[in-house]
Amino acid sequence: MTHAGSAADQAGTEEQRPSAATPPSQLVTEASHAAALDAADSLGDFRQRFVVRDPRLVYLDGNSLGRLPRATVERLREVVDDEWGGQLVRGWDHWLDAPLRVADGLAPLIGAGPGEVVVADSTTVNFYKLAWAALGARTGRRAIVTDRDNFPTNRYVLEGLAEQRSAEIRWLDGDPIDGPQPADVAALLDANVALVTFSLVNYRSAALADLAAITALAHDAGALVLWDLSHAAGAVAVDLEGGDADLAVGCTYKYLNGGPGAPAFLYVRRALQAGLRNPIQGWFAQRDQFAMGHGFRAVGGIGAWLTGTPGILALAAVDEGAALTAEAGMDAVRAKSVALTEYAIALHDAWLAPLGFTLGTPREAARRGSHVAVRHRDARRLCARLIARGVIPDFREPDSIRLGLSPLTTSFGDVRTGIAALRELAAE
Amino acid sequence: MTHAGSAADQAGTEEQRPSAATPPSQLVTEASHAAALDAADSLGDFRQRFVVRDPRLVYLDGNSLGRLPRATVERLREVVDDEWGGQLVRGWDHWLDAPLRVADGLAPLIGAGPGEVVVADSTTVNFYKLAWAALGARTGRRAIVTDRDNFPTNRYVLEGLAEQRSAEIRWLDGDPIDGPQPADVAALLDANVALVTFSLVNYRSAALADLAAITALAHDAGALVLWDLSHAAGAVAVDLEGGDADLAVGCTYKYLNGGPGAPAFLYVRRALQAGLRNPIQGWFAQRDQFAMGHGFRAVGGIGAWLTGTPGILALAAVDEGAALTAEAGMDAVRAKSVALTEYAIALHDAWLAPLGFTLGTPREAARRGSHVAVRHRDARRLCARLIARGVIPDFREPDSIRLGLSPLTTSFGDVRTGIAALRELAAE
Numbered sequence: 001m002t003h004a005g006s007a008a009d010q011a012g013t014e015e016q017r018p019s020a021a022t023p024p025s026q027l028v029t030e031a032s033h034a035a036a037l038d039a040a041d042s043l044g045d046f047r048q049r050f051v052v053r054d055p056r057l058v059y060l061d062g063n064s065l066g067r068l069p070r071a072t073v074e075r076l077r078e079v080v081d082d083e084w085g086g087q088l089v090r091g092w093d094h095w096l097d098a099p100l101r102v103a104d105g106l107a108p109l110i111g112a113g114p115g116e117v118v119v120a121d122s123t124t125v126n127f128y129k130l131a132w133a134a135l136g137a138r139t140g141r142r143a144i145v146t147d148r149d150n151f152p153t154n155r156y157v158l159e160g161l162a163e164q165r166s167a168e169i170r171w172l173d174g175d176p177i178d179g180p181q182p183a184d185v186a187a188l189l190d191a192n193v194a195l196v197t198f199s200l201v202n203y204r205s206a207a208l209a210d211l212a213a214i215t216a217l218a219h220d221a222g223a224l225v226l227w228d229l230s231h232a233a234g235a236v237a238v239d240l241e242g243g244d245a246d247l248a249v250g251c252t253y254k255y256l257n258g259g260p261g262a263p264a265f266l267y268v269r270r271a272l273q274a275g276l277r278n279p280i281q282g283w284f285a286q287r288d289q290f291a292m293g294h295g296f297r298a299v300g301g302i303g304a305w306l307t308g309t310p311g312i313l314a315l316a317a318v319d320e321g322a323a324l325t326a327e328a329g330m331d332a333v334r335a336k337s338v339a340l341t342e343y344a345i346a347l348h349d350a351w352l353a354p355l356g357f358t359l360g361t362p363r364e365a366a367r368r369g370s371h372v373a374v375r376h377r378d379a380r381r382l383c384a385r386l387i388a389r390g391v392i393p394d395f396r397e398p399d400s401i402r403l404g405l406s407p408l409t410t411s412f413g414d415v416r417t418g419i420a421a422l423r424e425l426a427a428e
Numbered sequence: 429m430t431h432a433g434s435a436a437d438q439a440g441t442e443e444q445r446p447s448a449a450t451p452p453s454q455l456v457t458e459a460s461h462a463a464a465l466d467a468a469d470s471l472g473d474f475r476q477r478f479v480v481r482d483p484r485l486v487y488l489d490g491n492s493l494g495r496l497p498r499a500t501v502e503r504l505r506e507v508v509d510d511e512w513g514g515q516l517v518r519g520w521d522h523w524l525d526a527p528l529r530v531a532d533g534l535a536p537l538i539g540a541g542p543g544e545v546v547v548a549d550s551t552t553v554n555f556y557k558l559a560w561a562a563l564g565a566r567t568g569r570r571a572i573v574t575d576r577d578n579f580p581t582n583r584y585v586l587e588g589l590a591e592q593r594s595a596e597i598r599w600l601d602g603d604p605i606d607g608p609q610p611a612d613v614a615a616l617l618d619a620n621v622a623l624v625t626f627s628l629v630n631y632r633s634a635a636l637a638d639l640a641a642i643t644a645l646a647h648d649a650g651a652l653v654l655w656d657l658s659h660a661a662g663a664v665a666v667d668l669e670g671g672d673a674d675l676a677v678g679c680t681y682k683y684l685n686g687g688p689g690a691p692a693f694l695y696v697r698r699a700l701q702a703g704l705r706n707p708i709q710g711w712f713a714q715r716d717q718f719a720m721g722h723g724f725r726a727v728g729g730i731g732a733w734l735t736g737t738p739g740i741l742a743l744a745a746v747d748e749g750a751a752l753t754a755e756a757g758m759d760a761v762r763a764k765s766v767a768l769t770e771y772a773i774a775l776h777d778a779w780l781a782p783l784g785f786t787l788g789t790p791r792e793a794a795r796r797g798s799h800v801a802v803r804h805r806d807a808r809r810l811c812a813r814l815i816a817r818g819v820i821p822d823f824r825e826p827d828s829i830r831l832g833l834s835p836l837t838t839s840f841g842d843v844r845t846g847i848a849a850l851r852e853l854a855a856e
Contacts, residue, residue, distance in 0.1 A: 051513040053509075053510075053514040054514070061517040064517045068509075073508060073509065073513075076508055080496065080501060080504055080687075081481075081496075084688055085481055085495075088487055089492045089493040090815075091688060092688070121549070121550070121553065122735060122736025123737070124711065124735045124737075125549065125553055125735055125736055128707075148722065151711075152717075152721075153712075155724075156711060160724065253737070259508075259512055259741060260512055260520070260523060260740035261523075261743075279556075280553060281584040281585055281587060281588035282556075282581045283580045283584060284552070286580065286584060290825075291825055292580045292824070292825055293580075293825075296584035296587045307553055307556075308550025308692070309681070309689045311689040311691070311742050312687070312688035312689045313687060313689075314739050315689075387518075397720055
């Protein structure tokens with residue numbers, strides 16, 4: 001147990017949280033503590049805005065697939081029945097700009113401005129487009145910096161690009177819990193680096209990288225930086241503009257509750273848009289698209305990153321999901337996320353650490369996303385048994401159970417019930 | 429009027445169609461003729477399987493966006509409410525193989541076998557993947573053969589690839605009505621050609637290319653052939669295996685009725701699968717995907733052409749759309765398509781040709797897809813006025829009105845009502 005010594009401190013911190021409903025003497029493990037936290041939760045009512053088919057289910061996997069907003073059910077009915085069914089092809093009069101319109105609604109959630117984001121294609125395809133473009137914009141440079149713990153699809157895309165473009169990947173072997181640290185990144189940078197790319201929040205440990213510091217280091221070395229926000233968007237108050245970020249991608253089906261396989265977003269800082277090329281030159285990026293003329297001429301601005309015909313049903317679902325997070329406000333969402341993860345860590349320390357678990361997530365809230373990984377040599381089997389009992393986290397190799405705490409839908413009561421069940425199973 | 433001389437022949441052909449309901453003396457222009465054709469239509473009942481919100485609307489644009497199947501409304505409700513809303517992340521237990529499962533249902537409609545097709549990404553992204561792979565598989569060869577009248581997104585993607593890979597595009601300037609002819613293709617082939625690519629059905633004229641003949645010529649020259657089936661799938665009885673086709677892509681939102689922006693299909697002949705590389709190496713193509721291990725190792729077979737997380741809602745809609753066409757049977761679908769286009773051409777000849785229209789579509793049924801283009805110097809304005817009157821075709825530069833005749837949903841009465849309205853507007 002790496003961090004067992006701080007368990008009491010952490011519980012102490014919890015008890016000191018200002019809340020009229022939480023008397024100072026109350027133990028963090030008591031049910032009344034969770035109830036008090038839920039009662040004081042300013043976002044507690046948002047749970048009712050989502051479909052909850054089985055109220056007994058403890059869903060701790062919103063970091064993998066977010067819940068279904070009630071508004072999305074009605075919006076999809078409209079898009080399917082009224083728009084596709086009724087307007088038919090005339091729907092394209094307003095569908096055509098959906099990838100940019102939905103993106104402009106999502107942009108403030110990641111600290112981007114209007115005209116800096118599109119929603120289209122998958123995260124993988126968007127990551128490929130931007131990584132390709134970054135290599136193309138730094139001719140003469142042949143190195144890519146990333147970490148061995150980056151999300152698999154990013155690593156695989158980079159391996160393919162490196163082979164195709166005779167580039168070299170410099171792998172950062174960082175701490176698996178703490179994620180990429182600026183000093184370690186700096187050690188890999190030189191004048192041959194074209195692209196630096198990390199996940200802002202690590203998919204396994206939830207380590208939250210220092211976007212501004214790493215971006216500044218990469219810029220000092222003359223490289224472009226591409227952030228994957230998949231495990232951050234909708235849970236962490238990302239500030240792309242404030243951090244001077246160049247490029248970003250991310251998925252919308254986790255904390256943004258956009259639905260299974262919903263299209264991803266892609267960000268290009270406005271100042272860079274004129275200088276970068278999309279390798280997949282499709283008709284949705286063509287100036288005067290329906291002239292269907294000869295010779296590709298990209299539209300100005302972020303629209304140049306569109307490719308083919310966007311999925312209209314899925315875009316509507318992303319629109320509704322992002323709107324709910326916008327309504328809640330990213331500051332409140334982040335505060336709730338921190339409170340949820342602090343509470344989960346306190347319960348880990350009190351209940352799980354004595355049973356052989358270790359924490360697989362940074363303890364410092366500022367360095368943490370919205371899930372908590374608890375590690376155990378028997379994690380795979382325990383996770384399967386939890387799911388059979390109606391508590392749904394997920395397992396990640398080699399030994400992590402991820403407890404995904406989704407600010408708009410996870411209650412403090414869910415966290416306690418879920419971790420109590422895990423404790424019970426592990427103690428058997 | 430290029431083909432006005434054959435108007436009487438064409439009408440004669442119509443009158444000679446064997447049908448007990450059609451007395452030999454009946455004129456093709458009479459309402460009773462359309463009624464008789466509808467009464468004899470073995471696929472007529474399929475129209476009731478689709479949502480028809482406004483029965484007065486004459487929808488002649490199923491070649492752009494197919495109608496909404498009733499079964500799709502119910503299937504989407506299940507996928508949204510029961511699967512996303514109820515199963516939540518557990519839905520991935522059966523969603524994971526949806527891109528291959530839905531593809532195997534669609535494969536027979538295009539003459540492909542199981543394990544030769546995926547449904548994922550857009551047509552544009554799939555076209556990029558396959559064109560890239562073909563260039564990579566024919567190292568040393570640096571030419572691409574296509575036609576200037578190919579669908580815009582294909583031309584734009586090829587222009588980008590040619591620039592990126594220092595390749596040359598050899599443009600076939602074919603007849604705008606008849607499409608690419610084998611002899612003209614042959615004249616562009618030599619040992620430097622890596623890739624030959626055409627649309628099987630031209631988006632403007634509906635010219636149906638000779639897949640087997642062009643494929644054989646390309647193979648003789650050592651090139652790979654990539655067919656875009658977007659305007660053919662679900663209307664023409666495509667035989668990819670019989671024609672020895674190498675590669676194909678196509679969209680599902682036209683005659684396959686998959687919905688606006690539905691994911692596209694991608695075909696790689698089984699024998700070629702081991703030798704071609706997908707340039708976008710994403711996690712959905714990774715062997716043992718959820719081990720999330722180091723080093724990309726593609727799965728065997730067609731799954732190697734997946735990239736990122738597939739859109740689950742849209743895949744369900746494609747599944748339902750393709751199932752309806754499979755139920756009808758491609759032979760019956762093609763026969764209906766030919767009958768619809770023959771009838772539209774006969775009405776063009778009788779009603780529109782005298783008003784200054786010319787036919788923009790091949791007269792030989794075997795060389796024609798499922799839409800009919802009628803050309804007029806005032807086509808743009810006439811098309812807009814038609815739409816205002818509740819007849820929905822579409823306009824394509826510079827002078828074509830496309831009448832899309834969708835075998836499962838267009839009636840012969842629709843064809844007559846639509847062309848009668850166009851005649852009336854043009855005569856004003």
